[in-house]
Amino acid sequence: MADLPASVDVVVSGAGAGGLAAARALGATGLRVLVLDRQRVPGPTAKGEILQPESIRVLDEWRALDALRAGDARPVDRLAIRDHTGAELLAIDYAELPGPYRQVFCADYADLREAIGRSLPGTVEVRHGVRVTGALRDDAGRVAGVRVAGGRGDGGAEVRARLVVAADGMSSALRKDAGIAVDRDEYPHRLLAFDVAEADVDAELSAYRTGRGLCLVYPLPGRRCRLYVQVRPDEFRASGTAELDRWCDALLAQVPAIAPLAGPLRASLHRRQLFAVHRLRAHRLAVPGLALVGESAHAVHPMAAQGVNSSLADAEALAAALDRETGVDAALESYQEARGPRLDHIATVSHNAARMITALSGAPRLLGARMMRRTAANPRLLRRTAGNLSGTDVRPLTFVDRLYQLGLLVDRNAGTTDRARPGVK
Numbered sequence: 358m359a360d361l362p363a364s365v366d367v368v369v370s371g372a373g374a375g376g377l378a379a380a381r382a383l384g385a386t387g388l389r390v391l392v393l394d395r396q397r398v399p400g401p402t403a404k405g406e407i408l409q410p411e412s413i414r415v416l417d418e419w420r421a422l423d424a425l426r427a428g429d430a431r432p433v434d435r436l437a438i439r440d441h442t443g444a445e446l447l448a449i450d451y452a453e454l455p456g457p458y459r460q461v462f463c464a465d466y467a468d469l470r471e472a473i474g475r476s477l478p479g480t481v482e483v484r485h486g487v488r489v490t491g492a493l494r495d496d497a498g499r500v501a502g503v504r505v506a507g508g509r510g511d512g513g514a515e516v517r518a519r520l521v522v523a524a525d526g527m528s529s530a531l532r533k534d535a536g537i538a539v540d541r542d543e544y545p546h547r548l549l550a551f552d553v554a555e556a557d558v559d560a561e562l563s564a565y566r567t568g569r570g571l572c573l574v575y576p577l578p579g580r581r582c583r584l585y586v587q588v589r590p591d592e593f594r595a596s597g598t599a600e601l602d603r604w605c606d607a608l609l610a611q612v613p614a615i616a617p618l619a620g621p622l623r624a625s626l627h628r629r630q631l632f633a634v635h636r637l638r639a640h641r642l643a644v645p646g647l648a649l650v651g652e653s654a655h656a657v658h659p660m661a662a663q664g665v666n667s668s669l670a671d672a673e674a675l676a677a678a679l680d681r682e683t684g685v686d687a688a689l690e691s692y693q694e695a696r697g698p699r700l701d702h703i704a705t706v707s708h709n710a711a712r713m714i715t716a717l718s719g720a721p722r723l724l725g726a727r728m729m730r731r732t733a734a735n736p737r738l739l740r741r742t743a744g745n746l747s748g749t750d751v752r753p754l755t756f757v758d759r760l761y762q763l764g765l766l767v768d769r770n771a772g773t774t775d776r777a778r779p780g781v782k
């Protein structure tokens with residue numbers, strides 16, 4: 358690893374959306390940033406594809422939106438929750454959001470990385486094929502850089518930095534090395550992701566609430582669409598063509614709403630990825646000398662599509678804290694204070710939304726159905742939900758709002774606009 362710099366201002370471990378966003382935001386303040394990623398070439402992965410309006414705002418500000426559009430990112434105006442036949446249960450109209458960013462974009466994760474990558478300032482260097490193995494510490498025990506694995510015949514190297522950003526994903530080696538504990542829960546189902554080619558689907562995020570749980574469909578660049586299917590951990594063992602066809606027949610019988618996709622789906626069954634689904638929250642977002650960004654710090658159920666929004670917001674908040682405070686460690690404290698409550702809110706919204714659709718039985722399924730009905734019939738709550746999911750108009754639901762959702766109180770203001778006053782967040 359002879360040609361890595363011995364020291365920089367900031368070293369970022371991980372060149373996913375979180376790491377690149379951190380590099381973009383910190384590099385723009387003039388800091389010298391080195392991004393290291395263990396993958397030589399990032400592989401294709403079915404994640405980070407639904408980009409909420411707040412992500413679009415940030416990407417636009419970073420002048421990364423044109424590159425995303427050039428990759429044929431698909432704009433979407435609404436999210437509809439439907440039953441297995443396709444009947445609409447609840448719809449969120451992004452076009453009614455306040456402000457200029459009122460669309461979701463659906464794009465490949467590789468294109469998102471590419472778009473942020475192209476927007477990086479000259480103060481940032483990205484190196485692929487370099488694995489970070491742990492943190493360096495100074496005499497006081499403060500994180501002061503990283504160790505990286507050596508190539509063949511090379512003993513490895515050290516890079517010193519005033520700030521280390523751990524953006525190395527959910528299993529973050531740096532987070533473990535820093536001794537930051539996490540709460541981590543696995544949902545009792547998995548998600549099977551199909552990349553369906555030659556599929557003309559509506560410009561909609563369609564979440565089907567079915568007897569087997571969630572099916573999610575949305576358009577992707579190049580006349581493709583993504584189909585996620587909720588499966589039991591022991592369900593999907595099919596690997597031969599005949600077995601896959603039988604599994605597909607059963608799926609189409611259970612969810613007739615996706616019948617128009619039958620032909621393209623059958624032709625695309627081999628393009629699939631199976632994901633275990635976790636939620637994760639780190640107990641701290643920083644220790645002296647080191648900040649967590651993105652999935653190293655927080656993960657929520659994918660159906661809420663909040664991961665990229667949260668990762669970009671982490672990056673912005675970290676850069677703002679460094680700009681505001683004197684001294685890196687004071688900035689890290691301030692970063693933790695700013696992001697902690699926001700991440701708690703996102704975790705709650707995402708978990709509730711996921712449970713509403715993925716619960717298969719018992720009280721969670723019944724309550725989910727009731728909350729969905731009450732929310733669908735309440736324009737004020739719908740707008741709030743849209744604001745919270747989009748990230749552009751975040752105002753957590755109150756305890757009383759929850760009572761309205763459960764049908765325990767009648768909301769006399771259901772028809773009001775409930776817009777935030779200017780300057781009030």
Ligand SMILES: Cc1cc2nc3c(=O)[nH]c(=O)nc-3n(C[C@H](O)[C@H](O)[C@H](O)COP(=O)(O)OP(=O)(O)OC[C@H]3O[C@@H](n4cnc5c(N)ncnc54)[C@H](O)[C@@H]3O)c2cc1C
Binds near residue numbers: 371393403407409527
């Ligand atoms: C199935 C699924 C679907 C999702 N869909 C959406 C969605 O539609 N919208 C949305 O907003 N979010 C979605 N998410 C969440 C979103 O993908 C993540 O929040 C986002 O990718 C987080 O980015 P990250 O940079 O933190 O992590 P990652 O994208 O995981 O990047 C981590 C990087 O760190 C590198 N790395 C790891 N260890 C090391 C090391 N030791 N040294 C150097 N590099 C290392 C890896 O190679 C990787 O490139 C989804 C997640 C899943 C699982």
